Amino acid sequence: MDFYEFAKTRSGELSFLGFLFVASIIVILIQPVLVPVLLSFTLYALLEPISDALYRLGMRRSYTAFICMLVLLSISTAIVLLVVPELVAQVGLIQSKLGYLESIISSIFDNISVQLGAWGVHSDLSESQGLFQKIRPELDLATVLASSNIMIEIVVTAVLVPLFTFFLVRDFQTLRQTVLGTLPNRYFELGWLIYYRVAYQLQRYVRGILLQSLLVGLISGAGFYIVGFETPFLLGAIAGMLNVIPYIGMVLAMLPPILISLSANPFEPQLLISAILVVIITQLIDNVIIVPTVIAHSVSLHPLTVIAGVIIFGNAFGMLGMILAIPVLAALKIIYVGLKQGLKHEPDKKFRF
Amino acid sequence: MNAHPLWHNFFRSGTDIHHVVADLWKKTPLFKNISWRRCLTLSRMMHIRQYKRGELIFKDGEIGLGVAMIVSGNVHIKTGGHLLADLRTGDFFGEIALVIDEPRTANAIAVEEVELAFFLRPDLEEFINQFPKHGAIFMFNLSKVLANRLREANARLRENKSFLEAGNN
Numbered sequence: 001m002d003f004y005e006f007a008k009t010r011s012g013e014l015s016f017l018g019f020l021f022v023a024s025i026i027v028i029l030i031q032p033v034l035v036p037v038l039l040s041f042t043l044y045a046l047l048e049p050i051s052d053a054l055y056r057l058g059m060r061r062s063y064t065a066f067i068c069m070l071v072l073l074s075i076s077t078a079i080v081l082l083v084v085p086e087l088v089a090q091v092g093l094i095q096s097k098l099g100y101l102e103s104i105i106s107s108i109f110d111n112i113s114v115q116l117g118a119w120g121v122h123s124d125l126s127e128s129q130g131l132f133q134k135i136r137p138e139l140d141l142a143t144v145l146a147s148s149n150i151m152i153e154i155v156v157t158a159v160l161v162p163l164f165t166f167f168l169v170r171d172f173q174t175l176r177q178t179v180l181g182t183l184p185n186r187y188f189e190l191g192w193l194i195y196y197r198v199a200y201q202l203q204r205y206v207r208g209i210l211l212q213s214l215l216v217g218l219i220s221g222a223g224f225y226i227v228g229f230e231t232p233f234l235l236g237a238i239a240g241m242l243n244v245i246p247y248i249g250m251v252l253a254m255l256p257p258i259l260i261s262l263s264a265n266p267f268e269p270q271l272l273i274s275a276i277l278v279v280i281i282t283q284l285i286d287n288v289i290i291v292p293t294v295i296a297h298s299v300s301l302h303p304l305t306v307i308a309g310v311i312i313f314g315n316a317f318g319m320l321g322m323i324l325a326i327p328v329l330a331a332l333k334i335i336y337v338g339l340k341q342g343l344k345h346e347p348d349k350k351f352r353f
Numbered sequence: 354m355n356a357h358p359l360w361h362n363f364f365r366s367g368t369d370i371h372h373v374v375a376d377l378w379k380k381t382p383l384f385k386n387i388s389w390r391r392c393l394t395l396s397r398m399m400h401i402r403q404y405k406r407g408e409l410i411f412k413d414g415e416i417g418l419g420v421a422m423i424v425s426g427n428v429h430i431k432t433g434g435h436l437l438a439d440l441r442t443g444d445f446f447g448e449i450a451l452v453i454d455e456p457r458t459a460n461a462i463a464v465e466e467v468e469l470a471f472f473l474r475p476d477l478e479e480f481i482n483q484f485p486k487h488g489a490i491f492m493f494n495l496s497k498v499l500a501n502r503l504r505e506a507n508a509r510l511r512e513n514k515s516f517l518e519a520g521n522n
Contacts, residue, residue: 056483177400185402189411189418189471192400196475 036157040164043072044172045206051169065170069162083233090234094260101263194339201334208294209244209327215294216243216286223278224257228271231260239282245326248310252322254279301329370424371396374470377422377443383494391487395480400471410461410469417450417457419473426467432459439464448498451477 030037047068054064176195183191221236229235239253257275264271301309306326313325374396378384384392401424404410411417413432422445430438430446437459440446446461451474481488 052483181400185404185408185410188400188402189473190416192473192475193416193418 033160035153036160036164039157039161040168042206042210043161043165044168045203046210047072047165047169048203061170061173065166068169069166072162072165086233087237090231093231094234097260097263101259104262104267198335198339201337202331205330205334206327209330211294212286212290213240213243215290216240216282219285220253220278220282223282224275227274227278229257229260229275235260239279241323243286244323245306245310248307250279250283301326301333305329370401371399374399374401374422374424377424378470378472380443381422381445382498383420383445383448383491385494386490387487387494391484394484395472395476396470398472398476398480400473402469402471404463404467404469406463406465408463408467410463410467411447411457413458413460414456417447417455419471419476420445420448420451421461421469421471424468424470427464428467428469429462429464430459431462448495450474451495452499 050071051061051064051068054067055061059067180188180191180195217236217240219236220239221232224232224235235257238256242249242253245252254276257279258272261268261271261275306329309325309329310322313321313328315321317324371393375389375392378396379387379389379392404426410421410428423440423442425442428440428444428446429436430440438446447457449455450457451472454474477488477491480491
């Protein structure tokens with residue numbers, strides 16, 4: 001009986017349930033370090049080509065890992081010194097406009113209420129105005145930092161991520177050999193086949209999605225700068241991050257520039273229109289040029305899966321969950337397809353090796 | 354007297370399994386003109402597996418991922434109950450899987466306790482990326498091995514054909 005036949009039997013089903021149960025327990029147990037682990041694997045996917053190139057020159061894995069860490073440290077220091085102060089300044093600029101933005105939104109709601117009243121439609125928009133007051137503390141950086149343990153999480157992540165990444169770069173291949181070495185003889189080749197297919201696709205996807213976000217962030221940031229926004233850097237960063245969410249990302253990326261253009265005193269309609277145009281043009285460039293070249297075999301998810309995933313992850317983990325929902329779902333799909341093809345002994349014609 | 358494991362081979366490198374595997378691979382036509390040092394690098398990327406007597410190594414129709422070399426023991430290659438090859442230490446089999454993503458064409462069975470060193474297609478790809486010059490030599494050697502197997506199969510086919518024709522006449 002091969003593995004696929006076994007998977008269809010009652011004991012196969014029970015084994016799968018057992019596997020899911022054990023995997024869930026592991027996820028619950030490592031939950032406190034889940035974010036550092038995911039970040040470390042992402043960094044490993046990015047640093048592996050550097051490590052391999054150095055290894056090819058005859059360097060030991062320990063030294064290649066050390067050099068990768070130096071590269072990582074240099075880039076992180078540059079980001080902290082050059083990018084973070086600018087981002088904090090731009091966040092401060094937006095916060096200073098929050099009061100004015102609130103009054104603008106209130107007046108818009110008032111106008112709508114009056115207009116609806118004139119048409120004989122009764123509406124109570126005061127609740128919607130209250131919503132803004134409710135979320136306002138969450139938009140204040142100082143309040144957020146003071147009220148939550150976010151600083152502790154940042155420090156823990158900053159310590160754990162370089163540590164995990166170092167050991168991944170140095171020891172991942174040995175670890176992989178040890179783990180897959182425990183497979184029974186009958187499934188040894190199949191196990192490696194599935195591993196290689198999944199790892200190859202995942203690595204390509206992670207690299208592709210990060211490069212895509214970076215390019216979209218840079219293009220939209222440049223666009224916001226050209227049309228005259230005061231905070232192009234921050235808006236570009238937000239657009240880059242939200243771009244990983246298909247369909248909804250574009251709409252969400254439009255919100256911050258629209259709100260900022262509404263808060264301009266006096267109101268400039270051309271700024272509002274140009275903000276929308278920048279997002280649309282960036283999306284066009286992304287769909288026509290970036291996606292076909294950067295993510296050649298992009299993982300296509302059904303629009304309903306995307307929307308449901310974003311809502312569920314957003315509900316469970318907030319804004320970070322919304323951004324991570326699609327990469328996580330895409331990764332799960334890659335693993336599922338790899339397992340299905342491997343277990344059915346299907347050759348993957350698109351696959352490189 | 355057996356040395357205490359802690360001090361055993363402490364001051365000398367000794368003979369670890371990868372050295373044995375590198376020695377055996379070096380003697381095969383696949384590694385002709387490739388230095389022993391590179392063989393050792395490659396053997397560290399390989400997968401050592403132990404099989405019991407009578408255990409199926411791979412089955413006809415199963416997906417294959419690489420070539421296997423016998424480190425110790427005896428392996429039979431069979432198809433439809435027909436013995437195709439009786440392989441011993443230093444012999445290798447399944448090299449077609451290094452080139453194409455197609456199912457295995459015969460069964461491989463361990464006749465006695467067997468130790469195998471598997472060299473898989475993704476490992477070969479990694480080797481070619483890391484050492485392109487040696488990778489090219491390996492691919493040239495592999496194509497020679499496959500061409501020889503094709504020539505032998507053609508000769509056998511010709512023999513069978515002439516045998517059938519003689520029978521008909």
